[in-house]
Amino acid sequence: MTQFLGAVAGGVGLGSVYALLALGFVIIYKSMRVISFAQPAFMLAGAVLVSYLSPSIGFVPAVVVGAIAIAGVALVVERVAIRPMVGKAVFVIAIITIGIDIVVRVVAGAFIGRDPRQVGDPWGIDAWEIGGVYIAHRHIAAFLVTTVLVLALFAFFRWTPIGLAMRASALDQEAAMAQGVSVGAVFAVSWALAGGLAAVAGVFAASGRTMDQNLWHIALAALPVIILGGLDSLGGAVIGGLLIGVAQQVVASYHRQWFPGLDTNIGSITPYLVMLVVLLVRPYGLFGTREVERV
Amino acid sequence: MTIGTPWGRPELYTDYKQDMALLNTRAKTLGVAAILVVAALLPLLVADDLLVILGGGLVLAIGALGLNLVTGYAGQVSLGHAFFVGVGAYTAAVMAGDPDGRYLGLGIDFMPLWLLGAGLIAALFGALVAPLATRLRGLYLAIVTLGLVFIGQYLFFEWNDLSGGPQVGREAAKPELFGIEFTVDNGFKGGWTEEQKLFWLFLAVLVIAAVAARNVARSRIGRAFAAIRDRDVAAGVMGVNLTHYKVIAFTLSSFYAGVAGALMYSASGHFTPESFSLLMSVQFIAIVLIGGVATVSGTIMGALLIALLPRIAGELPAFVPFLSSSASEHPNVFEFEQVMYGVLIVAFLLFEPRGLFGIWHRVRTYWKSFPFSY
Numbered sequence: 001m002t003q004f005l006g007a008v009a010g011g012v013g014l015g016s017v018y019a020l021l022a023l024g025f026v027i028i029y030k031s032m033r034v035i036s037f038a039q040p041a042f043m044l045a046g047a048v049l050v051s052y053l054s055p056s057i058g059f060v061p062a063v064v065v066g067a068i069a070i071a072g073v074a075l076v077v078e079r080v081a082i083r084p085m086v087g088k089a090v091f092v093i094a095i096i097t098i099g100i101d102i103v104v105r106v107v108a109g110a111f112i113g114r115d116p117r118q119v120g121d122p123w124g125i126d127a128w129e130i131g132g133v134y135i136a137h138r139h140i141a142a143f144l145v146t147t148v149l150v151l152a153l154f155a156f157f158r159w160t161p162i163g164l165a166m167r168a169s170a171l172d173q174e175a176a177m178a179q180g181v182s183v184g185a186v187f188a189v190s191w192a193l194a195g196g197l198a199a200v201a202g203v204f205a206a207s208g209r210t211m212d213q214n215l216w217h218i219a220l221a222a223l224p225v226i227i228l229g230g231l232d233s234l235g236g237a238v239i240g241g242l243l244i245g246v247a248q249q250v251v252a253s254y255h256r257q258w259f260p261g262l263d264t265n266i267g268s269i270t271p272y273l274v275m276l277v278v279l280l281v282r283p284y285g286l287f288g289t290r291e292v293e294r295v
Numbered sequence: 296m297t298i299g300t301p302w303g304r305p306e307l308y309t310d311y312k313q314d315m316a317l318l319n320t321r322a323k324t325l326g327v328a329a330i331l332v333v334a335a336l337l338p339l340l341v342a343d344d345l346l347v348i349l350g351g352g353l354v355l356a357i358g359a360l361g362l363n364l365v366t367g368y369a370g371q372v373s374l375g376h377a378f379f380v381g382v383g384a385y386t387a388a389v390m391a392g393d394p395d396g397r398y399l400g401l402g403i404d405f406m407p408l409w410l411l412g413a414g415l416i417a418a419l420f421g422a423l424v425a426p427l428a429t430r431l432r433g434l435y436l437a438i439v440t441l442g443l444v445f446i447g448q449y450l451f452f453e454w455n456d457l458s459g460g461p462q463v464g465r466e467a468a469k470p471e472l473f474g475i476e477f478t479v480d481n482g483f484k485g486g487w488t489e490e491q492k493l494f495w496l497f498l499a500v501l502v503i504a505a506v507a508a509r510n511v512a513r514s515r516i517g518r519a520f521a522a523i524r525d526r527d528v529a530a531g532v533m534g535v536n537l538t539h540y541k542v543i544a545f546t547l548s549s550f551y552a553g554v555a556g557a558l559m560y561s562a563s564g565h566f567t568p569e570s571f572s573l574l575m576s577v578q579f580i581a582i583v584l585i586g587g588v589a590t591v592s593g594t595i596m597g598a599l600l601i602a603l604l605p606r607i608a609g610e611l612p613a614f615v616p617f618l619s620s621s622a623s624e625h626p627n628v629f630e631f632e633q634v635m636y637g638v639l640i641v642a643f644l645l646f647e648p649r650g651l652f653g654i655w656h657r658v659r660t661y662w663k664s665f666p667f668s669y
Contacts, residue, residue: 035434081641088648091372094434095584096644098577102637106630220445220573223438231434262453264461269449272442276427279439283430 002132007253008246013139013204015245016146020201021222022229022237023153024194029231030170031190034090037097038077039198040219041104046070046199047119047206047215048108054120062120063203067196073104074195075188083187109213121207142204149200150238153193157234162189170232217268221248224275230288240286244271315513317506334498338491345606346490347562352602353497354558356595359582360508361551366580367589368512369544370524371428375440376552376579378447381571382420383413383553384467384560385457391468398465399456406472410500410557413468417553418546425545429538444573451568464567467560470496493562500558501595504551509591511547520544521589581636585643587652596651601636608632 021039028036046066053062077100085093123137157163162185169176169186177183198219205218225244229236251258252267259266284290308314318324338346362376390409392400403409424443428436451458459465469476470493480489511517519540522530531537560566578601586597608628647653 035438081645084645090434091370091437092644092648094372094437095580096641098580099637099640099644102577103634103641106633106637110630220441224442227435227438264449264452266449269442269445272445275442276439276446279427279431279435283435 003253004250005133006135007250009133009135009139010253011246011249012242013136013142013245014249015242016139016142017201017205017218017241018222018225018245019146019238019241020149020197020204021219022225022241023150023234024197024201025222025226026229026232026234026237027166027190027197028194029226030234031166031186032082032086032093034082034093034097035223035226035231036191036194037094038074038101038104039194039222040216041101041108042070042074042195042198043202043205043219044105044216045073045108045202046195047202047211048111048117049199050203051117051119051206051211052111059120059122063200066203067199070199071192071196074191074198077104078188078191082191083184086187105216112211112213116210118210119203119206121203123207125208136208138204138207142207145200145204146238149197154234162186166190221271224271227275227285228278230285232289233285233287236285236287244274247271247274317509317513331502335495338487338494343488343490346494348602348606349599350490350494350497350562351559352599353494353501353595354555355579355582355602356598357497357501357504357558358552358555359579359586359594359598360504360591361548361555362579363583363586363589363591363594364508364511364520364551365544365548367583367594368517368524369520369541370527371541371544372434372437373440373545373548374437374573374576374580375424375443375447376548377571377573377575378440378443379417379421379549379552380556380559380575380579381447381451381568382549383417383556384566384571385451385556386416386553387413387468387557388465388566389457392466398459404471406470409468410554413557414550414553417556418550421545421547421549421552422542424549425542426538428545429541441573441576444571444576448568448571451571458568461568464565467564467566468557469564470558470561472496490562497558500554504554505591505595508551512589512591516540516543524589577636581640585639585650587650588648590650590652592655593650593652596655600651604635605632608635 021043024039024042025035028034049069050059050062050066053065057065081096081100082093085096121138121141123141125136125138127134127136129135157167165176165181166186166189168179169181169183173183176186201219201222202215206215221244222241225240226237228244229238229240248267248270251270252265255262255265255267278286308319313319318327337349341349358376358380361379362373365371365373387409389399390401390403390412391406392398392402394400394402403412424440427439431439452461457465475492512520519530519535522533522535523537523540523544527537560570582597582601583594584597585600586595587593608631611628611631643650649656
């Protein structure tokens with residue numbers, strides 16, 4: 001039981017990272033109907049930037065500055081490479097984001113360098129022990145920060161004018177334009193939000209370990225999350241993120257007992273396996289909008 | 296073959312068959328013949344180290360033709376191509392492998408057999424994945440096929456008897472036909488070198504693959520693919536059986552990937568399961584987009600360009616002083632090479648969406664109507 005609870009605690013921490021990343025994917029998808037494969041690069045770039053900033057200005061300011069800076073990078077990318085393609089096939093835009101991902105990721109990766117580099121978080125690998133269950137501080141921090149950010153995001157969409165504009169253009173882009181919504185601004189804000197969220201996610205993904213080039217694989221595992229939650233469901237992204245995170249940690253923790261024949265831990269591909277099963281049953285995810293189509 | 300009318304009105308087609316012919320203009324016939332002659336003579340003219348790269352490009356072209364069939368012609372985005380290439384590579388290695396060796400092997404030396412086997416097993420996997428494709432559309436499909444790469448790589452890592460395990464790997468299938476051993480170097484005895492023989496082999500397979508792809512594209516199947524790509528609902532209304540043709544697209548594409556995988560490592564003779572990562576899938580996507588979506592000639596151009604990219608990057612430090620050729624310094628040529636994939640993908644999609652084929656098309660149109668601008 002303690003093993004299970006420990007795995008769940010770790011899973012909630014990992015799931016929070018997934019939820020942040022998945023929110024970015026969903027925000028961009030809702031505004032442009034495109035999946036941005038550039039999220040992994042923004043996440044890595046955010047973590048690397050924070051690791052450079054935090055020794056000089058402290059961890060929390062570094063995260064804030066890093067998130068804003070990556071949001072700025074995302075803005076530039078959107079304006080330069082994505083905006084000219086609006087109206088083209090979504091597949092083409094998605095592939096462009098793959099190209100951007102490669103460029104940004106390699107440039108950010110070049111700054112990791114040879115020496116072990118850390119984001120400078122105050123938690124490290126400290127943990128509380130509650131009844132035999134180890135709960136790492138960084139997982140709790142990830143969960144709390146994600147909760148705050150999610151509440152802030154929902155409030156943003158609910159009560160601010162630009163949030164209303166984003167909801168309107170997600171519902172019907174042409175009707176929103178007819179009402180005077182600047183769809184260009186909506187695109188820009190959605191990319192900036194996604195970039196900032198990815199940077200924060202990158203910090204939590206990199207905390208408690210040294211930075212390496214493979215950090216971006218975590219962001220790819222957030223893709224099954226949005227499939228599970230449904231591409232256009234913000235709530236689905238959060239719930240899906242936590243579900244996938246917990247499932248992955250539980251499987252990783254019980255790997256020895258359940259699959260004694262397998263050497264490599266199967267936890268790493270659990271998100272993809274869950275995704276396949278869910279898609280076979282519900283092709284539009286758990287909370288996604290079913291496309292109505294009659295032939 | 297009669298082209299146009301016998302009295303020489305070029306490009307006057309009197310029936311549909313002439314318009315759809317494989318070589319529908321005289322210039323095309325001559326051009327293709329010239330390219331084939333040059334390609335066949337290339338091993339005699341070019342140094343062996345460049346020949347390895349070009350040969351690699353030809354194999355990449357075979358795999359990319361498959362991806363172009365499913366993604367370019369049929370419009371089903373697949374990021375899982377690396378998985379099918381891997382299935383092909385391992386099938387070939389097992390079929391041709393030594394039965395008494397450390398890893399699985401059946402000891403079938405006859406090359407056409409393991410080449411077809413690799414294609415067929417990969418095609419089988421493609422057909423197994425295809426039902427997912429028929430349920431999913433667009434980006435959902437892209438993500439599921441991306442998952443396929445990770446799951447496939449896990450299996451390759453885990454099944455040590457098959458793959459030799461991570462970072463260890465196993466020997467690739469050695470091409471051998473009618474007593475000709477393609478991987479044995481006879482250059483010092485006055486015979487052909489390994490590189491020359493492999494280039495001819497790859498060229499022969501590529502020509503067969505390209506003609507087959509072109510024929511698929513201009514047949515009923517190809518028209519159904521194009522209809523599905525342009526609007527699947529409309530295609531369904533016209534009576535195109537979506538499930539049926541999507542399964543065909545995935546199966547064909549995986550067959551090409553399997554054949555490419557079987558040949559991909561014959562030059563180096565050894566491969567590890569790390570090869571079949573997302574990076575390889577992206578490389579194939581890059582080839583298709585840079586070369587030209589839904590074109591056969593463009594795919595081949597794109598594959599050669601991508602294959603030459605490491606070489607081009609390797610030559611750069613001589614001209615660009617800040618670029619290092621050592622992997623431990625930044626910025627280095629390996630990073631430059633990767634960045635170039637990304638930059639080329641973005642630049643081509645933004646400025647020349649039809650790829651290298653589009654550039655060629657523009658040059659051709661310019662000279663066709665010279666000295667008039669249109």
